[in-house]
Amino acid sequence: MFQAFRPFFLIAETSLHPGSGSEIGVVDLPIQREKHTGFPKIEGSGIKGCMREAFERSERAVKIGNDDVKIKEWVKLVFGPTNGDEHAGCLAFTDARILFFPVKSLKGIFAWVTCPMVLERFKEDMEIAGVDMRNFPSIKKRTCPPDSKIFVKENENNKVSVILEEFTFELARDEETKKLACWFASRIFPQKETDTSYNFWRKKLEKDLIILENDDFEHFVTTSTEIVARTIIDDAKGTAKNLWYEEYLPPDTILYSTAMASPLRVREKDEKGPFEGSSSQDEAKRVIEYFEKGVPTIIQIGGNQTVGKGITRIQVLK
DSSP states (O other), X not given: OOOEEEEEEEXXXXXXXXXXXXXXXXXXXXXXXXXXXOOBEEOHHHHHHHHHHHHHTOOOXXXXXXXXXXGGGGHHHHHOOSSTTSOOOSEEEOOEEEEEEEEEBSSSSEEEXXXXXXXXXXXXXXXXXXXXXXXXXXXXSSEEOTTOOOOSEEOSTTEEEEEETTEEEEEEEOHHHHHHHHHHHHHHSOOOSSOOTTHHHHHHHHHSEEEOOHHHHHHHHHHSSEEEEEEEEETTTTEEEEEEEXXXXXXXXXXXXXXEEOOOSOOOHHHHGGGOOSSHHHHHHHHHHHHHHHOOSEEEOSSOGGGTOOEEXXXXXX
């Protein structure tokens, strides 16, 4: 049973291809999607594999309790051995769910869109992970922050018109949506005195977050992903000998997942090393501490690593 949790955000810095295999249709290699909603996702097993690779390559050391721990030396114990019948790992990951999806806007370049279903899911998932959500702002559909500048027309009753892709939406300016945008912006792009790289993106999220209807959001995450044609060139003839189409989540897509830790799966104390605790819950907390301190800022997720795809920034929710 999992006894410690740590949610984190995944921000796509480049196009992301969490592939679902080949398919008969216009898109040969689509991305992973939930069966009942059609929303994009990344399987938890894929996230765990990418995390394991990153931890195995790490040369860093972190402090767990009173011990200095080299990250890569404890991958087998935490993530599980390659030979699975020895013992199970004690760190798992939920599927990464979509949170904010970037959509082209006639003004402001693009807006991040979401919907009540996605936000209610996020709230529920955070409560399961032990995050205090009592002060989470209220969720109102067809709204945007009052200071957003992506509208093309001001209407009556404090409403504005925005154009996303080829569609026009009338949105209400709402203070609660502003609070919600600021709540996320401060956690996804936290303020750092020594690093101002994400100041622009924090301010943009604070202003350019739009809460759409559930059906409208589903339309965009289904039809506004990137479809890329790829081919292999015959060197001798100089002609294409193969052509296929791949689907990608666009850059600036934001998802979230949760790392979950259970007590260690080994019994001998000398095998537990720095993770040995006074109780099973203490052991799980040490595993989560290992994850939180060891996770790199940037990892590669999904396919097509050699063509620069899948570069993803990780932001742990404190």
